[in-house]
Amino acid sequence: MLDDDFALIKKFNNGDEFAFKVLISRHREKVRNLIYLMLGNGEYIDDISQNVFIAVYRNLNKFKFESQFTTWLHKITLNKCRDHMRREKIKNLFVGFSNEDEDFPVPTDIKDEFDIQELVRKGIGKLPEKLRAPMVMKDFEGFSYQEIAEILGTEVGTVKSRIFRAREGLRKILEPYKEELL
Amino acid sequence: MRSLYKEFENVSAYLDDELSSTERARVEENLKTSEKLKSRFRDYRMVKDRVSGIRPLPEDYYFEQRLVERIRNNKPSKFGFFKKKPVIAFAVLAIGFMVVFKTNPQVFTNFLSEQKDELMELYTDNLRPIIFSDEITNADIFNFAFNKMFPIDKEKDQMLELSRDEDGNQIIEVKYASAFPTAINLELFVKSLNLNTKQKVQVDSILESYSDDIGSSVLVNDKSVVVVNPQIWHYQNALKADLLSFAANTNKLAAARIFPVEIKPDVIRNYSEQVIRGAEDGNKNIYCFITPDSVFYHGLEIDKQKMKKEIEEFKRQMKVNKEELKKLRKFKIDVRVIPPEYLNGKTFKIDVDSNRFKVEIPDKLLGDDFMDSLNIVLDDALIHLKDFNMGLKMDSIFKKNKDSWKDWGDSVRDNSKKLKEKLKKEGFGPDFDAQKFEDELRSSLKFYFNDSLRIELPKQLNQEMEAFREQMENLRKEMDNLQKELQKKRKSDQPKSPVEI
Numbered sequence: 075m076l077d078d079d080f081a082l083i084k085k086f087n088n089g090d091e092f093a094f095k096v097l098i099s100r101h102r103e104k105v106r107n108l109i110y111l112m113l114g115n116g117e118y119i120d121d122i123s124q125n126v127f128i129a130v131y132r133n134l135n136k137f138k139f140e141s142q143f144t145t146w147l148h149k150i151t152l153n154k155c156r157d158h159m160r161r162e163k164i165k166n167l168f169v170g171f172s173n174e175d176e177d178f179p180v181p182t183d184i185k186d187e188f189d190i191q192e193l194v195r196k197g198i199g200k201l202p203e204k205l206r207a208p209m210v211m212k213d214f215e216g217f218s219y220q221e222i223a224e225i226l227g228t229e230v231g232t233v234k235s236r237i238f239r240a241r242e243g244l245r246k247i248l249e250p251y252k253e254e255l256l
Numbered sequence: 257m258r259s260l261y262k263e264f265e266n267v268s269a270y271l272d273d274e275l276s277s278t279e280r281a282r283v284e285e286n287l288k289t290s291e292k293l294k295s296r297f298r299d300y301r302m303v304k305d306r307v308s309g310i311r312p313l314p315e316d317y318y319f320e321q322r323l324v325e326r327i328r329n330n331k332p333s334k335f336g337f338f339k340k341k342p343v344i345a346f347a348v349l350a351i352g353f354m355v356v357f358k359t360n361p362q363v364f365t366n367f368l369s370e371q372k373d374e375l376m377e378l379y380t381d382n383l384r385p386i387i388f389s390d391e392i393t394n395a396d397i398f399n400f401a402f403n404k405m406f407p408i409d410k411e412k413d414q415m416l417e418l419s420r421d422e423d424g425n426q427i428i429e430v431k432y433a434s435a436f437p438t439a440i441n442l443e444l445f446v447k448s449l450n451l452n453t454k455q456k457v458q459v460d461s462i463l464e465s466y467s468d469d470i471g472s473s474v475l476v477n478d479k480s481v482v483v484v485n486p487q488i489w490h491y492q493n494a495l496k497a498d499l500l501s502f503a504a505n506t507n508k509l510a511a512a513r514i515f516p517v518e519i520k521p522d523v524i525r526n527y528s529e530q531v532i533r534g535a536e537d538g539n540k541n542i543y544c545f546i547t548p549d550s551v552f553y554h555g556l557e558i559d560k561q562k563m564k565k566e567i568e569e570f571k572r573q574m575k576v577n578k579e580e581l582k583k584l585r586k587f588k589i590d591v592r593v594i595p596p597e598y599l600n601g602k603t604f605k606i607d608v609d610s611n612r613f614k615v616e617i618p619d620k621l622l623g624d625d626f627m628d629s630l631n632i633v634l635d636d637a638l639i640h641l642k643d644f645n646m647g648l649k650m651d652s653i654f655k656k657n658k659d660s661w662k663d664w665g666d667s668v669r670d671n672s673k674k675l676k677e678k679l680k681k682e683g684f685g686p687d688f689d690a691q692k693f694e695d696e697l698r699s700s701l702k703f704y705f706n707d708s709l710r711i712e713l714p715k716q717l718n719q720e721m722e723a724f725r726e727q728m729e730n731l732r733k734e735m736d737n738l739q740k741e742l743q744k745k746r747k748s749d750q751p752k753s754p755v756e757i
Contacts, residue, residue: 095320095324098319098320099320102316102319102320103312103313103316106313106316106319107312107313110313111310116313119313120316123319124319124322124323124326127323128323128326128327128330131327190306191309191311194307194310195310209307210307212272213304213307213308214307214308216308218274219269219272219274234265234268234269234274235265237268237269238264238265238268238269241268241299241300241304242264242268244303244307245299245302245303248303248306
């Protein structure tokens with residue numbers, strides 16, 4: 075897989091556009107799912123994931139082959155998610171006056187309509203971003219602590235601690251639903 | 257505690273198979289003996305399984321197609337040197353524009369005007385008074401008069417705050433209310449003045465008489481646009497003046513305390529009339545637009561009479577059936593954009609962080625000199641009102657301790673001498689500074705009595721603290737007894753000196 079990615083990048087840098095399409099199809103779902111779990115909603119997945127791959131397309135000639143392509147790709151993805159969250163935070167300072175013409179679904183009490191998947195996803199969404207990212211990359215994407223540390227630009231010990239704190243946080247959030255979850 | 261925390265962290269890493277063999281063996285050993293660790297191990301495994309078991313999104317098969325299309329459309333120019341030398345590109349463009357504008361100067365003006373019209377259409381689309389977007393209560397109107405805050409989204413706890421800086425510049429802020437506690441509220445005002453039912457109704461009617469004007473001075477729409485008519489400052493001051501003069505007229509004791517000697521309530525009342533006239537005569541059609549992209553002034557012509565009727569209807573429906581509120585929210589007001597020639601070239605000072613969006617308006621739109629002196633009088637009266645409220649609360653405390661404070665009917669402020677004498681009598685000594693003591697007492701009580709900042713310990717915690725205090729008291733008594741017994745024992749154990757014969 076590692077060599078394949080490198081080979082595809084080299085081909086693309088030599089003018090083979092098809093190699094880029096293969097790269098996208100190989101990694102797009104990982105990127106989309108990471109964005110989904112990082113943002114907690116599906117509204118901007120397409121926009122952000124497209125921006126990720128456009129950034130990849132434009133910067134692939136600068137890729138140094140010193141780390142795995144997935145490490146580099148996830149770094150870009152997380153940066154795009156952070157940019158988006160920062161923009162949303164500023165935008166949310168203004169009132170999100172509800173648009174009466176759109177028929178938004180009314181949120182229901184989580185206990186009334188019990189959906190474990192939704193419950194866990196919402197729980198993850200409640201965690202701080204710096205805890206959410208390493209836990210998702212470990213448990214959902216299957217990265218090692220070393221790889222996560224490289225993506226986040228931090229120490230392995232920090233990753234270990236953040237994953238523990240994320241699990242502890244999620245454990246507390248899910249505590250009232252423990253019986254249903256076990 | 258710290259080591260247990262570390263143990264939990266290692267259990268989490270153990271699950272991920274990220275421990276060295278030594279650490280791994282230690283965790284396994286500890287798991288055999290500690291129930292707490294076992295329980296955590298089960299919990300973390302459940303969390304890990306649940307996160308890894310989240311259903312992935314359905315595959316997006318057309319993703320590549322859309323992406324390639326987007327890349328193709330956004331491909332940089334083939335003119336390589338433009339990319340590498342943007343200065344050249346800009347220079348060529350600038351020269352091109354200069355030639356076009358020189359030969360046809362109207363093009364640029366028309367282009368700008370068209371763009372501006374389009375933008376204004378977007379910003380003014382579906383504008384409606386805030387009163388339609390959120391249920392504005394009398395308490396909110398009161399809060400606006402005294403604390404200069406107005407709710408623009410109660411659910412998100414977002415407020416619009418109007419204030420002035422030290423130089424008198426007007427400032428509009430959109431911010432989260434929770435970070436900025438308010439100082440006085442309607443409930444406190446009613447309590448402080450000890451108002452009866454009839455007087456409460458009078459306060460409500462004062463607030464209601466302003467609610468339409470205030471509520472319709474702030475417009476919002478679905479595009480996250482907040483539009484503020486600067487005349488709202490006039491209404492705020494007038495309402496504040498009316499409420500303060502009402503307070504003074506209703507409660508003479510309050511009047512003496514609220515207003516400095518030279519200021520009479522009827523003077524304030526006159527001010528409020530002037531202020532209202534100012535609001536009627538001023539630049540009533542100029543609005544400040546705060547949008548996610550920009551901040552600017554623009555003229556808007558609104559049929560206020562029609563709008564007021566709609567608001568009346570809205571309020572009537574709200575009383576009958578709250579569900580109607582939803583329908584009425586679709587209400588659109590007719591706005592006409594006025595070209596603001598005299599506002600061109602004005603710049604705004606904007607300060608944005610994650611809690612606030614602050615706009616400093618460059619010059620006073622209201623331009624009334626009397627407003628400054630009015631502000632000083634009103635602010636002064638407001639400080640006295642808060643002080644008065646605290647005085648009343650302190651009085652009630654002193655009255656509770658009838659034996660020691662039975663002659664103390666008035667507030668501490670008016671009884672400094674008596675307080676000084678009493679404290680001297682109580683043995684505080686000739687160097688005791690009664691004023692300092694009074695100030696300290698005031699500042700410590702102020703924190704308690706200021707409702708918005710009031711900190712109340714939970715009942716259970718209070719009980720626990722009381723039980724703990726009793727235990728400590730018992731322990732102290734036991735220690736005293738023990739000490740006495742020990743002393744007695746020592747005395748009895750001392751060898752008796754030989755008796756001399």
